[in-house]
Amino acid sequence: MAPALSPSTARVLGTLIREGPTSRMQLARMTGLTPGGITRAISPLVDSGLVRETAARPAGGRGRPATALEVQADRELQVGVKVTATGLVAVLCDLRCRVLAEHHEELRGQDPPTVLEQVAELVRRWCREHPRVRRAGLSLSGDVDPSTGQVGYSPFLGWRDLPVGRLLAGMVDVPVVVENDVRALLTGEHMAGTGAGAHSLAMVTIGAGIGCALLLEGRVVHGSHGVLGEIGHVLADSAGPRCHCGNVGCVEALAGEAAVLEQMAGRGHPGLTVPEVVAMARAGSADAREVLAGAGRAIGIGLATLANLFGPAVIVLTGEAVGGPDGDYDVMAPSVREEFARRAFGSAADCELVLRPLTFTDWARGAAACAVAALLTSRAWNGEAAG
Ligand SMILES: [Zn+2]
Known part of the structure; x- marks a missing residue:
């Protein structure tokens, strides 16, 4: 595999990946490098064909066309795979995280050898069909250490203490990086989505559990003990229901999927799904409206706790109760925003809240983005330092 990029070269390549065609002057401003530094940083990228000069006008540019530098994004491809409790979603992406192909399949089982063989078969097939595949990223829920590829605990799959990165790397011919799925989603959004290029960004997912990942000062943070940003277990109501963590009144005990459905059952509406509760609310059901507002x-x-503690520029909130694939997050959004505005302290309230649905494709693209990010940061591949 190619040697690790120098820090300046990685910074320039990362900027070009996020921004698209960019002039040398803009690059110097965005990276803080001198013009000479830009020339030195670009040189190995041009030599290897990863970056070329174009006559295209930079995006948003005015006046006469300037020479721009542009990533040849299709020269190196990556496979991204997101594993859920029942299936896997895979995408083939270029270096700018544009999705070129997509594949869904059911899991044949949940035990590690079966799942990893299924992932490896797909990676091997795409490597055969697309000789430019250079790396693969795998994301799954739970406690994942990307520096070692070790999965501490993945509750949906029931995996514990498993060297997933090392095992998968032994089954395929490209380097592999393994990451927690919410951090992967955040990485993808930072590289090519809503929060592209943001200095600080948080991703919050509402589903069976409440997931949260944070990017501060340009870097995804991992925490010292594998736990960080657990806003699902922030106290929201000291008189609230018991949480599965053993405490009372956690955000997750009031707003997680199970909590919403239990409250509906308690009001005489058993056996629903979250999209059905949203549909009921929209049709005028007072019970559904009250439960979703709560x-x-x-x-x-x-979210206000997150903004008060870390001050991200943007928080992206996603999940089924927030919005289905059609972007229908009208029901819950007003109460989220009102409470956030009430609790965010001072200018922390300036944090932009983006409520938007993200698809399984976005989650898989996040896994591919982790592979690109590992290229840029010389982060570990398969538990071994790159380079
Ligand atoms: Zn809790």
């Missing part, structure tokens, strides 16, 4: 207020408290 969940929204709890989430608003969690």
